[in-house]
Amino acid sequence: MRESTIMKIHYGTALAAVALVAVHILMRLTQGFAESLEYDSVLANYKFIPYAAMLELILILLAVHGFNGLRVILLELKQGRTYEKAVSYGCLAAMVALIAYGSRTIIMTNMGMT
Amino acid sequence: MTQVSRITDEQTPTSTSSTILLRISKFNPEHDDSGRFMEFTIPYEKWTTVLEAILDVKKHFDHSVAVRYSCRQATCGSCGMIINGKPRLACFTKISELNSNVVTVEPMNNFPIIRDLAVKFERLFNTHQKIKPYLIRDDSELESDEKEFLQSPEEVEQYIQFANCIKCGLCNSACPTMATDSSFVGPQALAQAYRYVADSRDKGKDSRLKIIDDSHGIWRCHFAGSCSQVCPKGVDPAMGIQLLRGYLLGFRG
Numbered sequence: 001m002r003e004s005t006i007m008k009i010h011y012g013t014a015l016a017a018v019a020l021v022a023v024h025i026l027m028r029l030t031q032g033f034a035e036s037l038e039y040d041s042v043l044a045n046y047k048f049i050p051y052a053a054m055l056e057l058i059l060i061l062l063a064v065h066g067f068n069g070l071r072v073i074l075l076e077l078k079q080g081r082t083y084e085k086a087v088s089y090g091c092l093a094a095m096v097a098l099i100a101y102g103s104r105t106i107i108m109t110n111m112g113m114t
Numbered sequence: 115m116t117q118v119s120r121i122t123d124e125q126t127p128t129s130t131s132s133t134i135l136l137r138i139s140k141f142n143p144e145h146d147d148s149g150r151f152m153e154f155t156i157p158y159e160k161w162t163t164v165l166e167a168i169l170d171v172k173k174h175f176d177h178s179v180a181v182r183y184s185c186r187q188a189t190c191g192s193c194g195m196i197i198n199g200k201p202r203l204a205c206f207t208k209i210s211e212l213n214s215n216v217v218t219v220e221p222m223n224n225f226p227i228i229r230d231l232a233v234k235f236e237r238l239f240n241t242h243q244k245i246k247p248y249l250i251r252d253d254s255e256l257e258s259d260e261k262e263f264l265q266s267p268e269e270v271e272q273y274i275q276f277a278n279c280i281k282c283g284l285c286n287s288a289c290p291t292m293a294t295d296s297s298f299v300g301p302q303a304l305a306q307a308y309r310y311v312a313d314s315r316d317k318g319k320d321s322r323l324k325i326i327d328d329s330h331g332i333w334r335c336h337f338a339g340s341c342s343q344v345c346p347k348g349v350d351p352a353m354g355i356q357l358l359r360g361y362l363l364g365f366r367g
Contacts, residue, residue: 002327003327003328003329003331003333004327004333004362004363007333008363072333072334075295075329075330075334076291076294076295076298076334077294079295079296079297079330084329
């Protein structure tokens with residue numbers, strides 16, 4: 001993938017994440033911050049499909065943005081063909097793993113498997 | 115550990131001039147493990163440049179000081195060095211404007227040192243060459259019916275500022291990304307890429323954008339802006355990089 005395409009995704013995910021995290025925080029505040037973090041309230045959020053979908057989207061956006069950011073930092077830290085390939089594929093694998101683990105949590109909680 | 119040697123010229127007439135302590139970095143990578151500073155007390159006038167002070171040292175105290183210079187008028191781009199912590203052209207920097215009694219000169223950062231104040235320019239020239247710093251088109255002025263490729267003043271305005279680059283390397287020396295990323299193209303080459311991409315006579319935009327759209331290309335610029343701060347010709351490489359990003363992000367045609 002061209003670097004410009006990767007960076008477009010990087011900027012896009014940042015903007016989208018800011019918007020969705022803002023919605024997420026506003027939802028906490030409307031409910032009362034402390035109450036919204038109670039066990040039953042958290043479970044109810046996960047079981048409400050539109051909200052669970054938004055959490056899944058935030059997870060994907062932040063994972064893509066964060067791991068690409070990490071890749072960029074590591075590429076600037078050290079150079080070399082093998083190292084750069086390891087960093088790129090390592091970050092991609094870590095991103096997929098994090099999304100898979102987070103999705104598992106969201107899906108299981110949504111289906112009531114707690 | 116930096117060593118310091120001090121030489122004072124008591125015979126130099128100082129009746130009409132003030133003096134400064136000139137600290138010159140001395141380092142020969144072939145023999146020395148670490149750098150040291152030689153200190154010289156030099157008289158100066160209001161108009162004396164740092165390069166003139168260094169040449170004064172070479173003439174009267176230590177002719178072994180290695181320094182690259184040529185035109186003495188900020189045109190050749192040879193005498194770039196770190197003067198009191200900031201990359202500047204020695205021929206373009208008056209001692210009086212530094213407002214300091216101590217003037218420290220060191221070789222430019224992010225360049226391998228040949229000796230003392232002279233550095234290798236291979237990387238800068240290689241990256242400059244990499245972005246194809248010439249007009250790319252199938253026809254030429256000789257073949258065309260027109261005597262020359264005509265441009266409107268507005269078209270010239272698009273790139274003329276960036277054509278002032280003298281390849282002195284001060285921008286690359288000031289760039290924080292250049293310090294850590296040995297494969298980074300650098301602000302000088304990126305500004306020159308914009309200079310040709312923005313030229314209405316050039317037809318090589320796509321090939322040039324492809325070259326800089328690399329994992330160590332334009333996207334590694336953090337927009338610190340230090341390149342533009344130190345440019346002695348007002349080229350503003352940071353702005354060129356941002357304008358170039360506009361092409362890659364689709365904001366510019």
